[in-house]
Amino acid sequence: MSQSDMALMAHLLRRAGFGARRDELERYLAQGYEATVEELLHPEQAPAALDDEDLIRRYHVDENSLMLIDSCQTYWLYRMINTRRPLEEKMALFWHGVFATGYTKLNHPKQILGQIAMFRRYGLGSFHTLLVEVSKDPAMIFWLDNKDSHKEAINENYGRELLELFSMGVGNYTENDVRQCSRAFTGWTIRDASLHTARVARDSVWPYGRLDWQFEYRDDDHDAAEKAFLGHAGPFNGVEIIDIICRQPATARFIARHLYNFFVADEPQVPAWQTVPPHDPEAIQTLMDAFIAHEYDIRAVMRVLFNADFFKNAQFAKVKSPAEMVVGTARLAGGHHFPDVDDITLALETGYMGQQLLDPPSVEGWHTGSEWINSATLMSRVNFASRQLADVNKPGVRAIIQRVRAQGTRLAPGSVVDICLDVMGPLTVEARTRQQLVDHLAAAGDVDFETNGDSVSAAERIRELLQLVVATREYQLA
């Protein structure tokens, strides 16, 4: 097992999950890279995502009713931290960014959480199936006004975004295609839309909390007449429109660029895609080919992606999103395994860093990469990570200290820095940064676990070093 093997496995788990502790990485390394990719690609073969989800609902009573957005955010973050199906949860986060649906308009966070659950079920399957499910998703129907699109009065919001932001991208269809697409989705609505619209309008949670919504297909409100869409003609319904969309090379390209931007390396944002070519056109072509060859099967595309050299060579080529920062650091530090009062801080901190889960800023989702970073969000990121590692009794912190101690009872500052950087990633920092870390540690001499009963002091010094490491530029990268 080489250092580069460990680094590559850590890279895979940062991208296909939310990072892995050293003991987890060692297990993955023992089975090998490709076998690990296969394990990640098949969450349905893994144990249930959580050991006992009822625990959350028992202790966080608000995460049983899921009436408030921060309760729903905390529930999801808890899942991300503790899931035994890391890629399933990461795909849900990915699709949440693509099919961005926001609380601000819906006033019903549990319903968006229901959409996230749908992403878990279908996120690694056929993109065709996923688009059908998205089109039937009550939160999406409300979000993009398809409940207001009728046979005799078309609302084009969903039809437009299906083409512009969910499949093909601007420049690959006409205004008439938008209209025909919208006609095909008339009748795709939610049951008792009028009641739910009235409740949402006043954010009514009365008398007894929220009521879930259900998809309803109303044949009597569906425009079944002939339509001309992307060169095809017929009395299309929504599913047939999705058939045509999936066959478009533009769809393969659009999804390939999204997957590359989320899982491989930061790219220009979606609005620029019409004019700015991808950084790595060959990689995009590879993903497009897989999408088409495997009939839109996302699992097959992800298999190609994770096994490609362009992925393996893209270590630390992305800025961590706030969710990745919060969940990855919480996993590194340990804790948040059993429901506790301070779990809510996870949701608050993710928001402070610029990512209100379940409430993206627009239908376009979040702008990612360097746009995550500004002076305020950087401060939030560093402070959060530093606080997470501030306790030597946290299991993750304790494990790192034990790994340092296993290398000797008296260690030079340079060795301690290198061991910590290794266990925390492995993380490679600039030589200047490493030297600053060494200098800081060296101010109090070697790290001595035994002399003069100094082990407490040694642990505290290592804890302080870890807090400095998470403040480095390199720790901001995935």
Added chain:
Amino acid sequence: MATLTHDLYRYSHTIGFYAQNGRGFNNPVDVALGRDGVLYVLNRAGSDVELRMLYKRVTMCTLDEDYLGEFSSGGTEDGQLMWPATITIDAEGNVYISDEALHRISIFDAQGRFLGKWGVRGSGVGMFDRPAGLVFDQDQHLLVVDGLNNRIQRYTKDGRFLGEWGKGGHGPGELNLPWGIAVDRAGAVYVADWRNDRIQKFDAQGGFLASYGISGRGDGEFSRPSGVVVDGEGNIYVADWGNERVQVLSPDGGFLATYRGESGLSKWGESYFIANQDELEERRKANLEPELSLSPLDELREESASIEKFFWGPISVKVDDQGRLYVVESCRHRIQVYRKAPGSA
């Protein structure tokens, strides 16, 4: 879905309404039946952000929904609550509340004035790790379900430790994250053995007597039972929390009845709609009991989230000496009240 197997109880009315403070409840987790018909409703009220600390409180009201006032709030100071779990009342009318975040028991008088507290986190004598169910035994000693320590502790009213029983496990007499607790007229103790999906019966000294139920959805089976109470005839009522229902067992543990919930509008709810006629009109036009197509994995919970009359988060059950059954629903911010059916035992 059938809501009743035996005609033991009939739905009477609902008390409740979602409210951040004042008249109404916020994630209620328990109710205590006080003197002079006063109900003390314990509101746990997440999420745990500063903004919502005032939502955590005890609401005082009557069976007929007269609002009488409230006391306490969220926080860590004396007299405050963070994760209040259960509430009970002693013979003098004083109110005892367990707190799973602060690992202590707080005492208030009948008007809500703070009287005292005891308990710190730990597993030693006089310590708690997420104390949950509370009940007074026949000697007016307080039994405390010490959740994560998987034991029952007994105290005097002022917090002097008297004894304990129980340990973690799934064998007879062993416990796994126990929650609710009750005492019958003969002094026997019943514990909702939450993670073992059963009710266990002990003698007054903690000796194991019986175990009722196994994991499942069938009659007499449980999924994470949270609350238990025993009426004067010895019938056992269980808040079958994970199955979103209430079950009634005979004194020997035999299955008698199951209830899924049938709430109508409370008085407080009706007054809301007087001021919001347009929303009421939409409700009248809507189908509030639609046919649903749900995954078997979570169908009961999702059904409860969609159909308002069903129990959602039935967390605690209580009975009074007038033959009424009270079911507290944490997710619907209300209490459904049932009355013994005419002619039932």
